[in-house]
Amino acid sequence: MFSYSILLIAALCGAATSDPSTSTDLLWPLPNGNTVGSDMYSLDSKTFMFVPAGKGGSSDVLKEALERYMKLIFLPSPVPALASSITAPMDKLTVTVDSSDETLALNTDNSYMLDTSMSMLSAKTVYGALKGLETFSQLVSTNSMGQFQVPSFKANDVPSFLYRGFMIDTSRHFLEMKTIMDHLDAMAYSKFNVLHWHIVDDQSFPYTSIAFPAMSVKGAYDQNHIYSQDDIAQVIKYAKYRGIRVVVEFDTPGHTQSWGKGIPNLLTPCYANDKPTGTYGPINPTLDSTWTFLHTFFTEIARVFPDSYIHLGGDEVSFLCWESNPDIQKWMKMMNYTNYAQLEQYYETKLLELVKTIGKQYVVWQEIFDNKLEVLPDTVIHVWKGGDNWPKEVYNITKAGLKTLLSSCWYLNYISYGEDWPKYYQCDPLAFNGTAEQQALVVGGEACIWAEYVDSTNFLPRTWPRAGAIAERLWSKTDFSDLHSATTRLHNHRCRLIVRGIPAQPPSGPSFCPHEWEE
Known part of the structure; x- marks a missing residue:
């Protein structure tokens, strides 16, 4: 099993960033009810696929989202990661949506369940599935060997507010x-x-x-x-x-x-x-x-x-x-x-x-x-x-x-x-x-x-x-209020936004992102 380790970048500037291959430091907002295991799975852009399932599996909203996230998960990692011992390849993520109803309203269910070790994402609505896809995409990082990887991770996530x-x-x-x-x-x-x-x-x-x-x-x-x-x-x-x-x-x-x-x-x-x-x-x-x-x-x-x-x-x-x-x-x-x-x-x-x-x-x-x-x-x-x-x-x-x-x-x-x-x-x-x-x-x-x-x-x-x-x-739950952890994760989220084309400004003073903003 891969031991937990920490990679400090820009430590003198207060921008410490944990190794994303073994922690939740890449996640924003932090999912409720999550656990991280020690296994690591590799992803290959040539073979990995999303597999839609359930009554909402044929949704146009889901279809477009799967195409969008196939591109997002294989973008450069927003922060550097250490080399990891790969447990097994992940060839697919099955995305199951229970309902075909695409109504967006105040009470629309946004919850989802994600289990990367089972290659499974499930949600009651397509909009919950979108939230789960975002979490999955944030877990994907690039290690020092150039491999895309995702840790074993479970979440039974539901937002605190509608x-x-x-x-x-x-x-x-x-x-x-x-x-x-x-x-x-x-x-x-x-x-x-x-x-x-x-x-x-x-x-x-x-x-x-x-x-x-x-x-x-x-x-x-x-x-x-x-x-x-x-x-x-x-x-x-x-x-x-x-x-x-x-x-x-x-x-x-x-x-x-x-x-x-x-x-x-x-x-x-x-x-x-x-x-x-x-x-x-x-x-x-x-x-x-x-x-x-x-x-x-x-x-x-x-x-x-x-x-x-x-x-x-x-x-x-x-x-x-x-x-x-x-x-x-x-x-x-x-x-x-x-x-x-x-x-x-x-x-x-x-x-x-x-x-x-x-x-x-x-x-x-x-x-x-x-x-x-x-x-x-x-x-x-x-x-x-x-x-x-x-x-x-x-x-x-x-x-x-x-x-x-x-x-x-x-x-x-x-x-x-x-x-x-x-x-x-x-x-x-x-x-x-x-x-x-x-x-x-x-x-x-x-x-x-x-x-x-x-x-x-x-x-x-x-x-x-x-x-x-x-x-x-x-x-996230209100008991997720550790500013030290949040500072690390928000810095990483800012770097991800830059990789994804959003010119986000530095949130917490001197720091750097591996991939700086290019218009």
């Missing part, structure tokens, strides 16, 4: 299609399963609407910075084939300045001294034309984005323009409303009911809850504020019986000199004083990167591998 998301912002700065696709690849390599696409905002409206084409013609930066319907379909399909849902966000009634450029009378005219100022505030909820537009628009969105959820925003709604507008003041008196929070309640209630009638569920930012607006029982509240006080917010939301999603501690757009990923790694969405029933309502979390200072020139290196810290926290 929702492991990442939010991109394509309004403040546009992201090119290739950047989005590369990001989806990196998400799959880290076992994220939701792309939250904050596609439009005040600054620009790059979504090309079928029913309202003037919104992107007049609201986008220009016609080189838009997403066509074909672009969107391509992103959704590319994501699905990597086990990633696409949850789009159209944030209203605030954050809608770009909307008003293409839809007359949608936004509220602001007044000063009884005269229009020429500026506009949130969507005007008092006009019938507003609701005709919203129904048509969201009906289109429900068709274009097939996920069962839409993110409806609802954050940072300023009442100042509503308060200044004489027509809204008259309407408020007619409705016997005494404060503008009631107008916000009116808007949100109607919007949520509208979205429900078109067959969608929804996520909203936490202001909806904080402002004591009534929501339907299946609403998911997205927590983004509170700093270190987010546990109180999560407690209150779950105490009210509502599902919640955490982002407060995972804003990747905040950068500083030095190593910052440990603070993301140590944020636990269940670290609040709630009952078991309350904790069960925490469906997961999201990394967010707002794009005031991010576009395709710096998005990927700024995001990766820092986002990996969040990916492991959402996948």
Whole structure:
């Protein structure tokens, strides 16, 4: 049997990397319920094959994944390995998928069982199989003799949270299609399963609407910075084939300045001294034309984005323009409303009911809850504020019986000199004083990167591998919290991302990868 040994690289720089042939140091996120044996099997790119089986064995998603991973497992090893005593060759990995159902939803099973000594990977769904294939691919290393090898390894792996998301912002700065696709690849390599696409905002409206084409013609930066319907379909399909849902966000009634450029009378005219100022505030909820537009628009969105959820925003709604507008003041008196929070309640209630009638569920930012607006029982509240006080917010939301999603501690757009990923790694969405029933309502979390200072020139290196810290926290058990082990594994994951074409920046100071980034 091959004895366990350690290969130290860049030790003076704190970048110690264990020999991947005998440890889990190549794995990210760390699988739950894993054991590593002492046997080692060789793989030959000319003879090794994946063998699909089960009811889902003929899935197009699985077929494409097997072709993709046949290439990935025979890429150069991200870190050097020692020569190993080979127990036997591995000629195949049988991939058994129990179900032929390819539905992607919040409760889609992502678990899998992997046993390399038995040449077996099994999963209930094709998306669980994708996660198992990623783990298998990470176990493959190249020894000093140039052989591809994989250790005896068993895992009965299931993610800690159903929702492991990442939010991109394509309004403040546009992201090119290739950047989005590369990001989806990196998400799959880290076992994220939701792309939250904050596609439009005040600054620009790059979504090309079928029913309202003037919104992107007049609201986008220009016609080189838009997403066509074909672009969107391509992103959704590319994501699905990597086990990633696409949850789009159209944030209203605030954050809608770009909307008003293409839809007359949608936004509220602001007044000063009884005269229009020429500026506009949130969507005007008092006009019938507003609701005709919203129904048509969201009906289109429900068709274009097939996920069962839409993110409806609802954050940072300023009442100042509503308060200044004489027509809204008259309407408020007619409705016997005494404060503008009631107008916000009116808007949100109607919007949520509208979205429900078109067959969608929804996520909203936490202001909806904080402002004591009534929501339907299946609403998911997205927590983004509170700093270190987010546990109180999560407690209150779950105490009210509502599902919640955490982002407060995972804003990747905040950068500083030095190593910052440990603070993301140590944020636990269940670290609040709630009952078991309350904790069960925490469906997961999201990394967010707002794009005031991010576009395709710096998005990927700024995001990766820092986002990996969040990916492991959402996948692996919370007792996997050893920063020393995580530092080694995250460094190795960064090197793997580089080998796979993702320009990931160094996570922990001076170090090196055997294969440096080449565009």
